[in-house]
Amino acid sequence: MKALVLCGGHGTRLRPITHTSAKQLVPIANKPVLFYGLEALRDAGVEDVGVVVGDTAEEVCRAVGDGSRFGLRVTYIRQEAPLGLAHAVLIARDYLGDDDFVLYLGDNFLLDGLTGVIDGFRRDRPDARLLLTPVADPGSFGVAELDADGRLTAVEEKPERPRSDLAIMGVYLFTPLVHEAVRSIKPDPRGELEITTAIRWMLERGTRVTSHIVHGYWKDTGRVEDMLECNRLVLESLETRIDGEVDDATEITGRVVIEAGAEVTGSRLVGPLIVGEGAVVRGSYLGPFTSIGPGCVIRDTEVEFSIVMERSSVLGVPRMRDSLLGKDVVITPAAGQPRAHRFVVGDHSRVRLG
Structure with a gap:
């Protein structure tokens, strides 16, 4: 067949x-x-x-x-x-x-x-x-x-x-x-x-x-x-696996996968979630049902219930949920941004919140 x-x-x-x-x-x-x-x-x-x-x-x-x-x-x-x-x-x-x-x-x-x-x-x-x-x-x-x-x-x-x-x-x-x-x-x-x-x-x-x-x-x-x-x-079926680098200041709760080459510092991770190979997570909260793709950068940000595709960056966003970001996206804040955001963003996009 x-x-x-x-x-x-x-x-x-x-x-x-x-x-x-x-x-x-x-x-x-x-x-x-x-x-x-x-x-x-x-x-x-x-x-x-x-x-x-x-x-x-x-x-x-x-x-x-x-x-x-x-x-x-x-x-x-x-x-x-x-x-x-x-x-x-x-x-x-x-x-x-x-x-x-x-x-x-x-x-x-x-x-x-x-x-x-x-x-x-x-x-x-x-x-x-x-x-x-x-x-x-x-x-x-x-x-x-x-x-x-x-x-x-x-x-x-x-x-x-x-x-x-x-x-x-x-x-x-x-x-x-x-x-x-x-x-x-x-x-x-x-x-x-x-x-x-x-x-x-x-x-x-x-x-x-x-x-x-x-x-x-x-x-x-x-x-x-x-x-x-x-x-x-x-993600519900994940089993915890930590192959990347996680510092002592990071708190992990629930089933979390951190792929090889990923770095997580000063963050809180609540599974189930996955952080892809080579991703960097700093000073952030990653909540349940979140997939962070390879090569992404998440800094000073809260993300949950979302898919972030490879090489995208979310920097300083107070709260993001129910979102789907394409590849090579960059999201940064501007003054007066709301407390929560929902995104569906295509590849190679640049988003500035205002």
Whole structure:
């Protein structure tokens, strides 16, 4: 079995972060969200992964490389424009060949991994299998409808009046039959080839399309709030590890990871939190559910419930929370600043508070 991992798209809901960065590489606990998916595929026994890339191809290729760091063999497939999930399958036809495959959206986060799901598909081998989960706002997703016996009967993309609360997750499993489906469907009014249209084509022809309801944690990390929520969840599982330098004037409470090369002086750290390699924290308070990326500088500042990406500096800010900072950001105070701030700041930004 192969995997097709989608890393295209514009990530409009995560702007301004995604003006300069791939949404799949925004970190959760200092590790890009994409890496969690690649590791889950490896753990499920997948070895060959096709990565569909678009405008951020260079950044994704640089981060993932040839896949060997994950125990995978990675092939890159260029998609000239984000023309739908079924279009990605269409252009990957030569790579996928006649193998069964997992279609995985690279910005999705599935806590329980993929091993059970993939093992079940290999055992039962339907023509397609969808993963479903109940959500509060099904109109924002593809939605599945089941009959009284739990059989999949219909799918619809972002319906105005959803017929169920079962969202289609960003993980699909297919046999080669799906290639006939994606060749046969027409683009939607936006010009995209939707995978739900291909699945509907398969259902209408009586092929065996099944579903599996997932009750574990899943998140489409398309919004800042989703990224912060996933960050909190992953940090909950941390075990304390102090590889960097911490002075005697620093107080540490709870589960804290300080990576090698980091320096913490005269500060208070309340976990769960992580301080990345080479970061410097001085005279500051780092509160729960905070990820400080590699090479960051945090000085005379209070930070909690936030993600600060690599090489960013937060200097003299009295209180920052529920924030997502991109790479190479610099935040400094000005006179009369408020007591609390919330930021969503893109890469290479400069912010002066006033």
